[in-house]
Amino acid sequence: MKHFAFRKGLVFIRDEKKFTLLRRLMDGSFQLESEDGELIKCSEAEIILGCSRGEWVIDDAELEAPLVIDPKISRDLSTFSEEEQRKANRKDEYLRRVTGGQKFVMNYEKLEKQIAQVAVELNDPNPPSALSLYRWNRKKQKGRGSPVDLVDRFEQRGRRLSWSKTVKDIVDKAIEEVYFNHQLYPKVAVSELVETRVGQWAKKLPPDNEIKLPSKSSIYRYIEKLEAYNVVSKRLGKSEADLRFRSVKGKQIATRLSERWEIDHSPLDILVICEKSFKPLGRPWLTITIDKYSRMIVGFYLSFREPSAYAVLQCLKQAILPKDEILAAYSDIKTPWPARGIPETIVCDNGMDLHANALISFCQELGIQVQFCPAKTPQYKGSVERVFRTIEEGLIHQLPGTVFANIDARGDYPSEEKASLTFSDLQHLLIKWIVDVYHLTHHRGLV
Incomplete structure (x- = not known):
């Protein structure tokens, strides 16, 4: 599946026929026109799911700005100082608001008006010039297309060498x-x-x-004058470099949606029964992906598999794609689950099984940066660590067959005798709790 953004003029191929995206309609769906003038209406979810199945194909010849990925880049934005992060995010915000996801066009008069409007929206007394915006756009095009490309690299300045x-x-x-x-x-x-x-x-x-x-x-x-992060990485290792240069200790910060997704696994405190024999099968593992900025659960994977790259990939697949088909299977769930898209960075444990080529290749193809947390650093993914406790206390410990958090809390509760939920029952309840309870509950960490 290709990395793309919906924009006017994007061309798709379905059943050997080309369809050009014309506009987004009032209800949020898209209107497309075929080669022979036929107008069709499709939802965003239908197109994305169609692309994931190969039913819809993006016409490469029509893509004006193909994605450029540099797999050698391993440093993420949070390893720079807070001031460097702030400046890079400011530049990125100007670029995103001025271009609106479209191709950058160097038109001085138009750009100056757009920049002035964005400056008012951001309450910025010192807006950049059109030429500065052009240079920032060039940097992102040559790089991986993330705010990291816009960080000021002062170590590259100074008097030039006279060496041959x-x-x-x-x-x-x-x-x-x-x-x-x-x-x-x-x-x-x-x-x-x-x-x-x-x-x-x-x-x-x-x-x-x-x-x-x-x-x-x-x-x-x-x-x-060599970049200090690279020097420490070469001499002491990347993990040490990440620890030394991460500007926020104990609290990871996200400034926008899909900037940082945290992934973690945990066995649930409940016994699930077999649908045929009705005997306990054991405790299933839950893999969850949470968006750091919104604290929304963007995807999960429930299985009896222990933590692995496969579980992470399945969880990411659900997180990236629309959830319309998932919700359509349950008539009692009316609340939408709008989470979807491609993150800038995913954060997961540093287990050797998670360094699998399949996971790394998948993330490189989509331009996703993978951050493996060093051992004994739960603060690197504190948001997803906390959500597991919320799930256990808000849902799992209230269901029949729970084993509770520990032996003391369980007491003489007969978990094996009370277990009555099948795997599909638990998955249904989990989805309903996520969209109807968790996502609708105010999070104290958010304004």
């Missing part, structure tokens, strides 16, 4: 071999290696072609 290309290559290689080493060699080791190799190179050159040895201080300055 040969000397710079020697210094870069020396840094890679010596300084980017878990032995934690000092900067002087780099300088000494550079001196040795420049001397060896000089012997190969004719007398009239000299090579200038860089000073020790210039090498030190060059090393100090």
Whole structure:
């Protein structure tokens, strides 16, 4: 399934016929026109589900801005300082509001008016110029298309090097071999290696072609200008770099919808029975994805499988796609479940099974950044950790067959005898509780 956004002029192919998206109607559905002039009306959910099944295909030739993904980028926005995050998010907000999801067009007069309008909406006394907006858009196009591309990189500024290309290559290689080493060699080791190799190179050159040895201080300055996050990542490991440079300790912040989805697993405190024998099967595992900004549960996966990459993928599949078909199966659920879309970052446990190629490849294809939490850091996904307790106390502990949170709470309650819910019953109750209770209950952490 391709990564796309609904916009006027987007072309789909269905049954070997092209359909062009014309407009969004008052009821939220879309009007499309076929090649022969036929007008059809489709809901957003119908198109997205059709694309996921291969019934609808996006015409690649009509995509004006194909998604560019750089799998080498591993740093996320939260590893920068709060000020750098604020500035990057401000730039991204201007770009999103001015373009409205459409292709960026460099029209000075039009852009200046749009920028002025956005500045009023954001209460920004110092709006950017049209040229600045153009440069920010170029950065996002060349990068992965996220606010990370808009972070100011001050380490790249300063006076230019007077080194020749040969000397710079020697210094870069020396840094890679010596300084980017878990032995934690000092900067002087780099300088000494550079001196040795420049001397060896000089012997190969004719007398009239000299090579200038860089000073020790210039090498030190060059090393100090390297991005600190990358230096720590190379010398001490990525986990240590993430811990050192994450600006918010103990509390992860999201500033918009789908910026950060947290995923976690937990066995539910209830015994489920077999639909045929009516004997207890055991406690099912629940995998949940929650949107950090809204605290909305965007998807879940219930099974008897223990935590795995498969469970995460199934949970993400439900989270990304519309929920219309899921809700249509239950006539007693009337509340909509509008959660869908592609997140910027997903946060999950650091188990080896979750590093599976299938999960990594899936996220890279959709431009999703995966953040694996270091051990003993529950604050990295505190929102989803808390929602499990809410589910247990608000739903599971009130159902027949619950085993409660511990032996003391259970007392002499006969869980095996009281168990009466099948797997499908539990899934039905869970969906109803999510959309009719949890999503409609005020969250104290939100304004």
